[in-house]
Amino acid sequence: MKDELANDLRAAREVMGWTQAELAQEVGVSRKTINTVENGVFVPSTPLALKLARSLNRTVESLFWLKDQDEDVAS
Amino acid sequence: MWISARIRNGPPEVLADRIMRGRLRSLYVALPVYALMVAAISFDMSLAEAGGWDTGLAWFSVTIVLASLLVRDPSARRVSPEVGRFLNDDLTRAHRASAQQTGFWVAVVLGTGLCLLGWMVAIDARQIAFMVVSGAVGAALFRFLLLERRALAA
Numbered sequence: 001m002k003d004e005l006a007n008d009l010r011a012a013r014e015v016m017g018w019t020q021a022e023l024a025q026e027v028g029v030s031r032k033t034i035n036t037v038e039n040g041v042f043v044p045s046t047p048l049a050l051k052l053a054r055s056l057n058r059t060v061e062s063l064f065w066l067k068d069q070d071e072d073v074a075s
Numbered sequence: 076m077w078i079s080a081r082i083r084n085g086p087p088e089v090l091a092d093r094i095m096r097g098r099l100r101s102l103y104v105a106l107p108v109y110a111l112m113v114a115a116i117s118f119d120m121s122l123a124e125a126g127g128w129d130t131g132l133a134w135f136s137v138t139i140v141l142a143s144l145l146v147r148d149p150s151a152r153r154v155s156p157e158v159g160r161f162l163n164d165d166l167t168r169a170h171r172a173s174a175q176q177t178g179f180w181v182a183v184v185l186g187t188g189l190c191l192l193g194w195m196v197a198i199d200a201r202q203i204a205f206m207v208v209s210g211a212v213g214a215a216l217f218r219f220l221l222l223e224r225r226a227l228a229a
Contacts, residue, residue, distance in 0.1 A: 024161075025088050030095065032226040033166040041225070048165050 004067040012056045091161030113209040170222040178215030
């Protein structure tokens with residue numbers, strides 16, 4: 001089974017009141033990187049996930065999780 | 076790529092975004108031109124009228140310049156390290172890796188296919204090398220173009 005990563009990045013960013021460009025600047029990556037992570041197209045590296053979590057005042061686990069964890073929670 | 080003073084003085088992430096879009100536009104033009112160039116040289120080779128060393132040098136130069144886009148953005152050197160960091164971020168490096176993988180597999184398939192063909196009909200070694208390199212670089216750049224376009228679209 002292929003592991004799929006889900007994330008709460010968009011919601012966390014909106015809570016902070018930031019645009020994609022502002023978060024990108026904060027983390028030091030391009031806006032397209034933030035966009036593709038939010039849309040689940042790009043799986044971020046561990047350092048990038050840690051930087052995102054730190055910038056958004058969240059833990060990595062609350063920002064990113066495996067999709068099968070959703071099913072575990074539901075059952 | 077030419078960068079105006081107004082843009083150069085803007086915020087690094089804005090400058091990086093413009094350079095990325097410019098790179099994408101350049102690829103839209105460069106790839107068909109490269110394909111035409113390769114087709115024209117292949118046609119000459121098939122007629123055993125391959126041009127002189129200047130044709131080879133032109134093809135070699137264009138191939139190296141295009142292939143360098145798959146290693147590191149040349150425009151990143153001309154601007155500040157801050158902008159360079161945005162131009163070579165995680166996603167761009169992942170796109171380059173994926174494009175290089177595509178180029179590798181195209182080279183393997185083309186190379187083995189042409190070798191097999193070489194057992195049946197005589198093929199010039201130069202023709203094989205030309206087709207393998209051109210095909211691999213072209214395919215890798217096409218893959219890079221598609222990935223970057225998708226990422227910049229939204």
